[in-house]
Amino acid sequence: xxxxxSHFQVVxxxxxxxxxxEVEDFLTKIEGVPLPESLSARIHNAxxxxxxxxxxxxxxxxxxxxxxxxxxxxxxxxxxKDLFENLHPADSMMWQGGDLKTASxxxxxxxxxxxxxxxxxEAEITDKQCRETMLECLxxxxxxxxxxERAVFLIAHDICAIMxxxxxxxxxxxxxxxxxxxxLSQLSKEDGARLKECVLMRAPSIxxxxxxxxxxxxxxxxxxxxxxxSLDPNSxxxxxxxxxxxxxxxxxxxxxxxxxxxxxxxxxxxxLSYADPNILLNVIDQACDANNATLTPSVLEVLESVLDSLxxxxxxxxxxxxxxxxxxxxxxxxxxxxxxxxxxxxVTSHLPLCHDGRPARAKTLNFxxxxxxxxxxxxxxxxxxxxxxxxxLFQKTTWTDSTSRIVSGLVYAQSGVxxxxxxxxxxxxxxxxxxxxxxPAVHAVLDSLGxxxxxLFRDTxxxxxxxxxxxxxxxxxxxxxxxxxxxxxLIKADAIRKQQLAxxxxxxxxxxxxxxxxxxxxCIASRLQSFSPxxxxxTELAERGLQWAVRHxxxxxxxxxxxxxxxxxxxxxx
Numbered sequence: 001x002x003x004x005x006s007h008f009q010v011v012x013x014x015x016x017x018x019x020x021x022e023v024e025d026f027l028t029k030i031e032g033v034p035l036p037e038s039l040s041a042r043i044h045n046a047x048x049x050x051x052x053x054x055x056x057x058x059x060x061x062x063x064x065x066x067x068x069x070x071x072x073x074x075x076x077x078x079x080x081k082d083l084f085e086n087l088h089p090a091d092s093m094m095w096q097g098g099d100l101k102t103a104s105x106x107x108x109x110x111x112x113x114x115x116x117x118x119x120x121x122e123a124e125i126t127d128k129q130c131r132e133t134m135l136e137c138l139x140x141x142x143x144x145x146x147x148x149e150r151a152v153f154l155i156a157h158d159i160c161a162i163m164x165x166x167x168x169x170x171x172x173x174x175x176x177x178x179x180x181x182x183x184l185s186q187l188s189k190e191d192g193a194r195l196k197e198c199v200l201m202r203a204p205s206i207x208x209x210x211x212x213x214x215x216x217x218x219x220x221x222x223x224x225x226x227x228x229x230s231l232d233p234n235s236x237x238x239x240x241x242x243x244x245x246x247x248x249x250x251x252x253x254x255x256x257x258x259x260x261x262x263x264x265x266x267x268x269x270x271x272l273s274y275a276d277p278n279i280l281l282n283v284i285d286q287a288c289d290a291n292n293a294t295l296t297p298s299v300l301e302v303l304e305s306v307l308d309s310l311x312x313x314x315x316x317x318x319x320x321x322x323x324x325x326x327x328x329x330x331x332x333x334x335x336x337x338x339x340x341x342x343x344x345x346x347v348t349s350h351l352p353l354c355h356d357g358r359p360a361r362a363k364t365l366n367f368x369x370x371x372x373x374x375x376x377x378x379x380x381x382x383x384x385x386x387x388x389x390x391x392x393l394f395q396k397t398t399w400t401d402s403t404s405r406i407v408s409g410l411v412y413a414q415s416g417v418x419x420x421x422x423x424x425x426x427x428x429x430x431x432x433x434x435x436x437x438x439x440p441a442v443h444a445v446l447d448s449l450g451x452x453x454x455x456l457f458r459d460t461x462x463x464x465x466x467x468x469x470x471x472x473x474x475x476x477x478x479x480x481x482x483x484x485x486x487x488x489x490l491i492k493a494d495a496i497r498k499q500q501l502a503x504x505x506x507x508x509x510x511x512x513x514x515x516x517x518x519x520x521x522x523c524i525a526s527r528l529q530s531f532s533p534x535x536x537x538x539t540e541l542a543e544r545g546l547q548w549a550v551r552h553x554x555x556x557x558x559x560x561x562x563x564x565x566x567x568x569x570x571x572x573x574x
Contacts, residue, residue, distance in 0.1 A: 023060060026052075027067045035074060046076035054086045065093050073107070081110045087119065094119040095130070105140070113138040113151055125171045135178050145191040148183045149198050152176065160205035166216055173209075173222040181229040196230055197241055210245050210271070213252070213264030220266050233273050233309065246275040250283060256299055257290040265298045269305040280306050281325060288328040295332060303329070307338045323347065327386055334392055337400060344402040347409035385410075390417060394424045399437040411444040418445045422456040425465070435468050436479050443482055446489045454494045466490055466501055470508040471520050484520050488527040491534065502537045509544065518544065 030049065036042050049072050053060075060068070065087070072079050087093040094116065116134050124130040138151055155176050162168055180199065184192045199206055209215065209223055231238045239246070249271040252264055272280065287295065287303055295303075307329075323346035326339065333339050390410070396403060410417040422445060424430065430438055442465060445453050454462075469483040469490075491501050509521060525541035528534050 023056070023064055027064060027071075030071050031067065033071075042075045043079070046072050046079035047082070049075070050079055050082045050086060053083060060093065062093060077106060078110050080107060081112065084111065084119075085115050095121070095124050108133070108137045108140050111137055114154060117151070117154055122165075122168050122171075125168060125175065131171075131175045131178065134175075135182065138179065139182055139186070142186060143183075145183075145187055145195055148179065148187075148195060152179060152195070152199050153203065155179075156199065156203035156205045160208075163205070163208075166219055170218050170222040173219075173226050177222075177226040177229050180226065184229070193237055193241075196238065200230065200242060207245075210242075211248060213267045215267065220270070224270055227270065227274075231274055239274055239276055242271070242274050243276065246271050246279065250275060250279055253283060253299075253302060254286055257286055257295075265302050269302050272302070272306055273309040275309065277310060280310050284325050284329050287332055288325075300333060303333060304336055304338065307333075307336060307342065311338060311342060323350070327389055330389060330392065331386060337402070340400065340402040340406065344405040344409070347406050347413065351409055351412055385414065390420050394420070394429070397432060399433045401437060404437040404440045407441040408444040411441060412448050418449055418453065419456060421445060422453065426456075426458045426461050428461075431464075436476070439469070439479065439482055439486065443486050443489075446486055446493070450489075451493050454490075454496075459497070462490070462494070462497060463500070463504075466504060470505060480520060481523075484523050484527075488524055491528065498534070502534055506537060506540060509541065 033045070036045065049068060053068065069080060069083060072083050084094045113134060116137055120130065120134070138148070143151075155172055159169055159172050159176075176199075180195070183195060187195060200210070201207065206226075209219075215223065231242065233239070249264075249268045253268045253272070272283075283306055284303070287299075323343070326343045326346050329339060330343065393403065393407060407417075407421060411421060421441060425442070449456075457465075466487070469486050471480070471483070487501075487505065491498050491505070494501060505524070521541045521544045525538045529538050529542075
């Protein structure tokens with residue numbers, strides 16, 4: 001029994017036993033025995049050989065076990081189980097002599113996982129194929145939760161006994177991960193939850209690894225793999241089950257705000273992903289209040305992972321994100337794309353649907369705080385923006401879609417942001433920003449301020465922006481539609497520059513073939529047809545559309561969605 005429960009601690013025999021002539025003669029003799037016709041005789045012969053193995057004095061060699069197991073399988077395959085269970089664990093003969101790595105399904109049906117594991121050595125645990133053979137043996141017939149727990153505790157016990165052997169512990173964790181992944185896919189939800197609790201909270205070795213902050217990299221990765229397959233960060237039950245472990249690591253992280261030292265960052269990042277969202281929000285608050293000197297790069301890296309965890313946890317799209325906390329954190333993590341994306345959702349969630357006059361579109365992220373995670377007050381409004389928030393945004397040399405959505409949303413939601421944005425445009429800094437990210441914010445200014453916005457723009461800025469809005473190749477459908485809206489707003493609202501802008505539009509269109517940007521042409525004509533000062537422009541654009549229509553309806557080509565939309569707009573502009 002001691003050999004079984006400490007098989008990885010037992011020193012395997014290094015030298016092969018010498019060949020025995022008596023064993024050789026006996027094996028040769030039984031290999032020549034004909035197969036009895038009677039089943040009872042075959043069973044008797046098989047178990048006679050099992051008894052011989054148990055009583056034989058010389059230590060057998062691996063090839064002897066191969067020959068013996070072949071004869072026993074020929075007589076009565078189920079007897080192989082007793083044959084292998086009578087092999088001494090210290091000799092590892094079950095694996096060497098039984099060739100279990102490539103064992104047949106029939107052989108695995110008569111073997112026991114417990115005995116295969118206790119007869120394994122470090123060589124078998126290191127070999128992925130051997131681990132897969134044991135996994136197949138365990139799940140060949142659907143096991144009960146109790147049977148899986150017994151297998152799991154065998155592995156956890158060995159981890160506890162050989163904690164100083166990093167490579168072996170890693171491979172045992174990977175083996176445990178494979179068992180958990182397969183078990184959780186087969187067990188009921190209730191049995192799966194019990195199995196998780198059994199392994200994570202009642203197996204001392206796993207609990208000790210979870211609370212250890214100085215694990216080597218390979219061991220940390222193996223533990224991460226095990227947790228990935230065992231826990232669901234979006235499951236309230238899983239988060240509650242490991243709450244005590246998460247609370248420990250949360251306190252360690254908070255302590256780093258005072259000390260400025262973070263020596264267990266990897267473990268903290270690993271476990272904070274399973275922490276309750278309220279705890280994570282509290283961590284963010286404390287980070288915002290901390291001294292900047294204590295927010296070292298390693299601390300900021302963990303904060304970034306906290307944001308990732310929050311993003312994956314908030315799945316209730318009908319609720320709202322605590323924008324005030326996210327905006328405060330921006331001062332700590334100004335370069336975080338995850339944070340910027342969350343702020344974009346937070347800002348736009350406070351605005352009415354279709355606030356910009358465009359059709360509703362799916363949000364990039366489908367996450368938000370569910371009601372029970374909301375702070376008690378102040379979550380329903382953006383509130384006062386941090387003093388340097390807008391200036392930080394405009395200092396960015398690289399804009400993303402999230403940056404664009406933040407600026408656009410704030411233009412609609414906060415008085416004064418539009419003026420700051422136009423002042424930034426007038427500085428010329430916008431020319432380095434991709435136009436597809438800049439245009440939604442420009443549209444927000446024109447749409448929200450109307451005529452008042454025109455007076456804020458310098459002539460050079462206005463003309464440069466309008467020139468970028470004119471129809472161009474390599475432009476997405478959404479960007480083209482937004483350019484059309486902006487062109488119409490500018491021409492109608494800018495009394496001083498309208499003729500100059502209309503002339504730029506005419507010259508642009510005259511350079512294009514009739515079948516190019518036809519939809520944009522008729523859309524602009526439709527929007528401007530009631531604006532009498534531009535009757536010549538409207539007529540020219542409408543005629544382009546009619547020329548296209550003549551060619552379209554007389555041609556053999558089929559009709560796509562853009563063609564149908566163009567025909568509809570032509571009817572409107574008539």
